[in-house]
Amino acid sequence: MKLVKSLLLGSAAGLTVVAGAQAADLPVKKAAPVEYVRVCSAYGAGFFFIPGTDTCLRVSGRARFEATYSQGYSRTGSNGDLTGYRGLGRLNLDARTQTAYGTLRAFVRFELASRTGAYLKSGTQERIANAFAATGIDTFGRAQQYVNVDKAFIQFAGLTAGRAASFYDFYAHDFEIIGTSLGSDVASTNLLAYTATFGQGFSATISVEDPIFRKNPLFGTATAGNAASQFQVFTAQNNFTPVVAYNAAGAPIGEAFYNVDQRSRMPDFVGVLRYDAAWGSAQLSAAVHELTVGNASTVLTFGGAPIVNGTTATGVAVAPRIQNEYGWAVQGGVKFNLPFIAPGDALYLQGSYGEGAQIYTGYSQYIGTYTQSANNTQGGNFSTFFTDAAVNPLTGRMELSTSWTVVGSYLHYWTPELRSAFIGSYGEMTFGKTSRNLLGGLNFNGLGNPVNSPGAFLYSNALRDTSQIVAGASLIWSPVKDLDIGVEGLYNRVDIRGGGRVVDVNKAAVGPNTVAGLNAAGLPINSAGAVLPTTNYTDTFQVRMRVQRDF
Structure with missing residues (x-):
C-alpha cells in the first residue's frame, strides 16, 4: 500500500514539473496598463488631465429654479400673467494647455431653459434669437424655450476669439439674481480681442465686436406706399421713415420712404483700460458703433401718386441719401473689496454715457432691448422709447x-x-x-403726421425724453457651499422729463384712446370728443426668488 501511494505521488510530481516546463515555454500576454485620470493642480480645483494628453479639463455647471411675481394692469392679448417660472441648466467645459507662449484655453458654455409667464418669458431673448416661443392657445406669448451657446471662445497669448462677454462691460449685474438695473450687460457676443498686461495690475484691451448685439432700432414712422402715413408703424424688416423728395430746382415735390432697419457693415470697436489690485479693480471703457440704413424703397408725390422712374410733371424727384452715422459711448467703473466690514463684502460704482448707442449705456435693461419702445409692465401707463436715432424728414440726416x-x-x-x-x-x-x-408736429400733405391735430402731438409718448429709476434688494441663504436660496425685490419708475404729460393708455382703456385733437382748453380728446386722461410717470415692482446649485 505504501508502495502504491509513493508511485502515485511521484507520478503527480513528475506531471507537475513537465506541465510547468511546458507552460514556461508559452508566450505570456501582458495586461494593458491602466491609465488613471490624474489631477491637474496647475489651474485650480476641479481640473484633471484628459487621458493621453497634456490638456487639463474642468467640467462644471449649474441647475437653477426661478419664480417671479410682477405687477400688471391688463388682461388683453397675451397679458394677464402675474407669475412666471424658469428652469435653467448650464454646462461649462474649460480646457487648458500649457505652451511656450503661455496658457492655451478653450471655454464653452451651453445654457438651456424653459421660461413661462410674466417677465421670465423674455421678448428680448426672442428678438435676439436666443429663444423660441410656444404657439398653443394657452401658451402663446407665455411659454418659451431658451437655447444658447452662451460662451465659446479661445484665449492664447493675450488673444481672445469667439463668443464671450463684451469687454466694454464692467459691473454687468454681478450681484443681482436677474440683471435688471440700468447698465450695460451683453454676456454673449462674437468678438476678436487682444489684451496686453503691463505689470502691477494694469492691462489694456482692443476688441472688435459683433455690432448686431448692440443695435437698437432706429425710429420708423410710416408704412411705405401709404400717403396717410401712420405714426410709428414697426414690424420686422418693415421699419420705414419718410424723407422729403425734391426736384432739380430744389423744390419739394414728394416723399421718399426709407427702410431704416440697420445693416451690418462695420464692427463695433471697443477699447478698455483696467487696473486690478488687492483693494478691488477699476475700468475705463469706450466704444464706437455704426448706424446704417438702406436706400429709398418707394417715392410718392405729395398727392399720394407713385413716382414712376423717379420723374413727375414737375421734374426728377431727388431723395436725400441718408448718410451713416457713428454712435459712441464711454463708461467708468470701480469695485471696492470691503473685507474690513465683513469677509466677501464689495461695492460697485459705475457710470456710462453714450450718443446713438443706447445698449452701451443700458438704459433699456429693465424694460426691454432690441425694440423701439416698450411698457415697463403689462398694461403700463405708456411706452418708453429707446431708439438710437431718428431721421430728420427735411434733411434726411440722423439725429x-x-x-x-x-x-x-x-x-x-x-x-x-x-x-x-x-x-x-x-x-x-x-x-x-x-x-x-417735424415727424409729429408738422403736416405737409400727410408726411409723418400721426394725428388729426398737430398740437395733439404734445401728449404723445413717442420720442419723449424720460428718466428712469431701478432699485432693489435681495437676501440669499447658502446653507452649504455652492447652494443659493434667495429672494429679490425690484422697483422701477419712468418719468416724462421737461414737465410734459402723455396720454395714460391704462386709464383710457374704455373707448378709443387715440388722440384725435385738442379741445378748447388744450386737453387731448379722442374721436368721440371725450377728454383722455394723462400722466407724467409709470411705475411697477416685481419680486423673484431662486434656488441654485453650482457644481
Missing part, C-alpha cells in the same frame, strides 16, 4: 439720441451663509427735438 446711466451695488455678508445685495440705478434718455417736431 442721435443721448442716454446715460449710473449704478451702485453693495454686497454684504451678514454671516458666512447669509448675504444681501442693495442695488440702485438712475438714467436719462434724450431725443433730438427737431426730428420729433
Whole structure:
C-alpha cells in the first residue's frame, strides 16, 4: 500500500514539473496598463488631465429654479400673467494647455431653459434669437424655450476669439439674481480681442465686436406706399421713415420712404483700460458703433401718386441719401473689496454715457432691448422709447439720441451663509427735438403726421425724453457651499422729463384712446370728443426668488 501511494505521488510530481516546463515555454500576454485620470493642480480645483494628453479639463455647471411675481394692469392679448417660472441648466467645459507662449484655453458654455409667464418669458431673448416661443392657445406669448451657446471662445497669448462677454462691460449685474438695473450687460457676443498686461495690475484691451448685439432700432414712422402715413408703424424688416423728395430746382415735390432697419457693415470697436489690485479693480471703457440704413424703397408725390422712374410733371424727384452715422459711448467703473466690514463684502460704482448707442449705456435693461419702445409692465401707463436715432424728414440726416446711466451695488455678508445685495440705478434718455417736431408736429400733405391735430402731438409718448429709476434688494441663504436660496425685490419708475404729460393708455382703456385733437382748453380728446386722461410717470415692482446649485 505504501508502495502504491509513493508511485502515485511521484507520478503527480513528475506531471507537475513537465506541465510547468511546458507552460514556461508559452508566450505570456501582458495586461494593458491602466491609465488613471490624474489631477491637474496647475489651474485650480476641479481640473484633471484628459487621458493621453497634456490638456487639463474642468467640467462644471449649474441647475437653477426661478419664480417671479410682477405687477400688471391688463388682461388683453397675451397679458394677464402675474407669475412666471424658469428652469435653467448650464454646462461649462474649460480646457487648458500649457505652451511656450503661455496658457492655451478653450471655454464653452451651453445654457438651456424653459421660461413661462410674466417677465421670465423674455421678448428680448426672442428678438435676439436666443429663444423660441410656444404657439398653443394657452401658451402663446407665455411659454418659451431658451437655447444658447452662451460662451465659446479661445484665449492664447493675450488673444481672445469667439463668443464671450463684451469687454466694454464692467459691473454687468454681478450681484443681482436677474440683471435688471440700468447698465450695460451683453454676456454673449462674437468678438476678436487682444489684451496686453503691463505689470502691477494694469492691462489694456482692443476688441472688435459683433455690432448686431448692440443695435437698437432706429425710429420708423410710416408704412411705405401709404400717403396717410401712420405714426410709428414697426414690424420686422418693415421699419420705414419718410424723407422729403425734391426736384432739380430744389423744390419739394414728394416723399421718399426709407427702410431704416440697420445693416451690418462695420464692427463695433471697443477699447478698455483696467487696473486690478488687492483693494478691488477699476475700468475705463469706450466704444464706437455704426448706424446704417438702406436706400429709398418707394417715392410718392405729395398727392399720394407713385413716382414712376423717379420723374413727375414737375421734374426728377431727388431723395436725400441718408448718410451713416457713428454712435459712441464711454463708461467708468470701480469695485471696492470691503473685507474690513465683513469677509466677501464689495461695492460697485459705475457710470456710462453714450450718443446713438443706447445698449452701451443700458438704459433699456429693465424694460426691454432690441425694440423701439416698450411698457415697463403689462398694461403700463405708456411706452418708453429707446431708439438710437431718428431721421430728420427735411434733411434726411440722423439725429442721435443721448442716454446715460449710473449704478451702485453693495454686497454684504451678514454671516458666512447669509448675504444681501442693495442695488440702485438712475438714467436719462434724450431725443433730438427737431426730428420729433417735424415727424409729429408738422403736416405737409400727410408726411409723418400721426394725428388729426398737430398740437395733439404734445401728449404723445413717442420720442419723449424720460428718466428712469431701478432699485432693489435681495437676501440669499447658502446653507452649504455652492447652494443659493434667495429672494429679490425690484422697483422701477419712468418719468416724462421737461414737465410734459402723455396720454395714460391704462386709464383710457374704455373707448378709443387715440388722440384725435385738442379741445378748447388744450386737453387731448379722442374721436368721440371725450377728454383722455394723462400722466407724467409709470411705475411697477416685481419680486423673484431662486434656488441654485453650482457644481
